[in-house]
Amino acid sequence: MNEKTILITGSTDGIGRQAALEFAATGATVIIHGRDVHRGTNVAEEIRKATGNIRVDLLIADFSLLENVRRLAQDVKDRYRRLDVLVNNAGVFMNDRRMTADGFEMTFAVNYLAPFLLTNLLLDLLKTSAPSRIVNVSSMVHTRGTLDFGNLQGERHFGGYNAYALSKLANILFTFELSDMLEGSGVTCNCLHPGVIGTKLLRAAFNMGGASTADGAETILHLATGPDVEGITGKYFQDNRVTQSAPATLDRALRKELWKLSVKLAGL
Numbered sequence: 001m002n003e004k005t006i007l008i009t010g011s012t013d014g015i016g017r018q019a020a021l022e023f024a025a026t027g028a029t030v031i032i033h034g035r036d037v038h039r040g041t042n043v044a045e046e047i048r049k050a051t052g053n054i055r056v057d058l059l060i061a062d063f064s065l066l067e068n069v070r071r072l073a074q075d076v077k078d079r080y081r082r083l084d085v086l087v088n089n090a091g092v093f094m095n096d097r098r099m100t101a102d103g104f105e106m107t108f109a110v111n112y113l114a115p116f117l118l119t120n121l122l123l124d125l126l127k128t129s130a131p132s133r134i135v136n137v138s139s140m141v142h143t144r145g146t147l148d149f150g151n152l153q154g155e156r157h158f159g160g161y162n163a164y165a166l167s168k169l170a171n172i173l174f175t176f177e178l179s180d181m182l183e184g185s186g187v188t189c190n191c192l193h194p195g196v197i198g199t200k201l202l203r204a205a206f207n208m209g210g211a212s213t214a215d216g217a218e219t220i221l222h223l224a225t226g227p228d229v230e231g232i233t234g235k236y237f238q239d240n241r242v243t244q245s246a247p248a249t250l251d252r253a254l255r256k257e258l259w260k261l262s263v264k265l266a267g268l
Contacts, residue, residue, distance in 0.1 A: 005080050005129075006224065007031040007122075009063070009115065010090025012043045015137070015194055015216035019087065020056070021047050022214075022221055029055040031076065033090065035062045063090050063114035064100040066266060073121035082129040085224045086122060088115035089137045091167075097158040104265070105153040107160075111167035116174055117266040123187070130186025131230065134178070135223045138171040140193040140238070143246040145169030147254060149261065170258060172236060172245050177255040179234030188233035192219045193243070 005028065011020040012034035024030045024047050032047070034040035037060055044058040057079075061072035076083060091111045098106040104113060119134060126132045145165035150156065154163055175191040182189060194216040222240045223229055236245040248254060 002027040004028040004084040004225075005031065005082050006085040006087065007033065007059075007076060007083060008087040008089055008220075009033045009118070012036065012040050015220065016087075016089040017043060017047075018214055019089070019217040019220045019224075021050060022217055023224070024048070024051040024053040024056050026225065027053060028084075029057070029080075031057050031059055031080070033059050033061060033072065035060060063110045064102075064104075064106060066102050066109075066114070066117055069114045069117050070121065073118055076122060077125055080125075083122060083125045083132065084129050085133045085135065086119060086126060087135045087137070087220060087224060088119065088171075089220070090114070091137065093160060093164050095160040097154045097163075099153075105158070105163060107163040107167050108152055108170075111164070112170040112174070113262065113266055115171070116262050117268065119174075119178070120266070120268055123182075126187050127185050132187050133224055134175075134187065134189040135220060136171050136175045136189070136191040137194060137220065138175075138191045138236070139164075139168040141165045142168040142172055142249070145246070145248075147173070147248065147258065149257070152261075169246065169248065172249045173255045173258050174262070175236075176234050176249060177259050182233070188229075188231065190223050190229070190233060190235050190237060191245075192223060192237040194219055 006023050008016055008020050010016040011032040020030050020032045032044055040058045044056050047056045048054055059072055059075050061068040094106050100106055100109045147169055172191050175189050179189040219237055219240050235242045
């Protein structure tokens with residue numbers, strides 16, 4: 001892993017922080033991402049001290065702002081000659097409908113549109129670094145999601161759980177469509193349910209506890225570095241195993257329609 005470079009978004013807390021710690025312990029160059037400079041700086045230093053790996057870098061971007069996402073992608077391309085693994089982990093749960101400065105509903109913007117844009121902007125670097133991997137953190141909650149193109153932003157009605165479920169369904173539709181598009185490129189794209197993990201997101205969403213962040217990071221690490229998943233793409237994993245995702249995720253027409261709209265919304 002000494003020659004690998006890994007970017008994990010939303011890695012100053014929770015599952016993302018744990019995954020960054022474990023990636024750093026392998027000797028890889030780890031790019032952690034957050035939106036708060038002070039917190040991010042402290043986390044990066046804590047990981048360096050805990051692992052003895054000085055190649056832990058911090059990049060700052062607010063995923064509610066697409067211009068920040070574009071800047072993050074450019075920073076990665078300017079500073080690193082390769083990117084072996086991109087882990088799209090950053091996410092939020094909002095109990096109230098809030099709009100970003102770009103005019104998008106916050107959950108949809110941060111959980112789905114930002115990683116969609118970031119991944120597309122980094123595809124060239126991932127391709128030149130092949131074999132490389134894209135890992136998208138979804139959730140079993142996607143099975144309760146409904147992709148209503150007339151209510152993507154909660155325009156007609158909004159519920160925090162419904163918005164979160166929709167964003168996680170969109171993550172999987174994006175994963176499967178991208179994996180088809182990347183066929184033969186040497187870049188794989190998979191997604192996962194990390195488990196019911198005791199993070200601040202879980203507490204905000206459901207007011208409950210869960211398993212450890214180490215448990216939550218396990219499938220992320222497996223998909224990012226496991227030799228037994230090399231070449232496997234377009235799959236949904238849970239507990240390190242391929243699992244059947246919701247029937248809607250297999251709808252090719254739905255996947256293509258979402259992709260087309262996402263390109264427009266992200267300004268690609």
